[in-house]
Amino acid sequence: MHRPFKYIPSPIQQLHEHVAEIVGIWCDAAGAFSVDLIQDAVLKDLVGKIEVRKQKWQQVIADIHELFRQLTPAERKAIREGFIQNNRIEELCSKTADPVHYSDLPELVRQPLKDFFTELYTGVLNRKPFIDAYKTTTKDYFDKLIETSDLTICPFCGMNSLKSKYQDGRDAFDHFLPKGTYPFNAINFKNLAPICHECNSDEKLAKDPLFEGAEKTGRRLATFPVSNEVAAVTVSVQFELI
Ligand SMILES: [Zn+2]
Known part of the structure; x- marks a missing residue:
C-alpha cells in the first residue's frame, strides 16, 4: 500500500460501536439473552429487523450468548x-501490540464468532434496516472517503482508477487485516481501505500484512493505512542532453 486514506466520521461507523456493546453483553452473560440487555435504542430496534442466514440477527446474538454462558471468567476476560x-x-x-487470531479463541465460540464477524459486512451493513437507520450506504461512505483522501487511483497498486461518485457502484473495501484471520475488527473502518477490483480479486486477497510469508514465521512492521496528513508528493525530473 503506497497511499494512506483519511479517517472521516460517518454514521456507518456506528455498527462497530454496536458490536462493541454486543461483545460486552456476551462477556457479562449470566442469564438468558434478552433484548433488554441492549442499551442503545437503535441497536435494540435493528436486532429485531435485520435477518442473517434467514433468521433474526437477535437470534444469532442470543445463540452466541448461550455459548458465552459456558465460558470461564478467564476465557471471557481474554475475549474482552x-x-x-x-x-x-x-x-x-x-x-507495539500483538494481535489475537481466531485460533486463539475458545473452540466453543470460535466458528460462531467467525460467522458473526464475517457477516457484519455482507449481512448487516448493507441491509435496508441499517441503511434506513443511519441514512447512509457503503457507496456514500466510499465516495466521501476517496474524495476527502484525494484518492482517484487505487492506493494499493497505484495504477487502476477507482470508481468515482459519478459512476454506478463502487470499488471494494479491503480488510487490511484479513477478516478470516483476525476476529473483532471486521467492521472497524480504520481496517477498511478502498481498493480497486483487480487488487481485491487477484492480488491482496487474504494476505496478512502483520506476518512474514505464507508460513507466518515472524511479525513484521506494516504500514498503518490511515493518516489524516495525506501529503502530496511532488517528483520533478530533469533531463540533460549529454
Ligand atoms: Zn489496485
Missing part, C-alpha cells in the same frame, strides 16, 4: 481484551 487489542490497528501495524 482481544476485542480491544485487535482494534488497536495502528499499534498492531507498528508492532
Whole structure:
C-alpha cells in the first residue's frame, strides 16, 4: 500500500460501536439473552429487523450468548481484551501490540464468532434496516472517503482508477487485516481501505500484512493505512542532453 486514506466520521461507523456493546453483553452473560440487555435504542430496534442466514440477527446474538454462558471468567476476560487489542490497528501495524487470531479463541465460540464477524459486512451493513437507520450506504461512505483522501487511483497498486461518485457502484473495501484471520475488527473502518477490483480479486486477497510469508514465521512492521496528513508528493525530473 503506497497511499494512506483519511479517517472521516460517518454514521456507518456506528455498527462497530454496536458490536462493541454486543461483545460486552456476551462477556457479562449470566442469564438468558434478552433484548433488554441492549442499551442503545437503535441497536435494540435493528436486532429485531435485520435477518442473517434467514433468521433474526437477535437470534444469532442470543445463540452466541448461550455459548458465552459456558465460558470461564478467564476465557471471557481474554475475549474482552482481544476485542480491544485487535482494534488497536495502528499499534498492531507498528508492532507495539500483538494481535489475537481466531485460533486463539475458545473452540466453543470460535466458528460462531467467525460467522458473526464475517457477516457484519455482507449481512448487516448493507441491509435496508441499517441503511434506513443511519441514512447512509457503503457507496456514500466510499465516495466521501476517496474524495476527502484525494484518492482517484487505487492506493494499493497505484495504477487502476477507482470508481468515482459519478459512476454506478463502487470499488471494494479491503480488510487490511484479513477478516478470516483476525476476529473483532471486521467492521472497524480504520481496517477498511478502498481498493480497486483487480487488487481485491487477484492480488491482496487474504494476505496478512502483520506476518512474514505464507508460513507466518515472524511479525513484521506494516504500514498503518490511515493518516489524516495525506501529503502530496511532488517528483520533478530533469533531463540533460549529454
Ligand atoms: Zn489496485
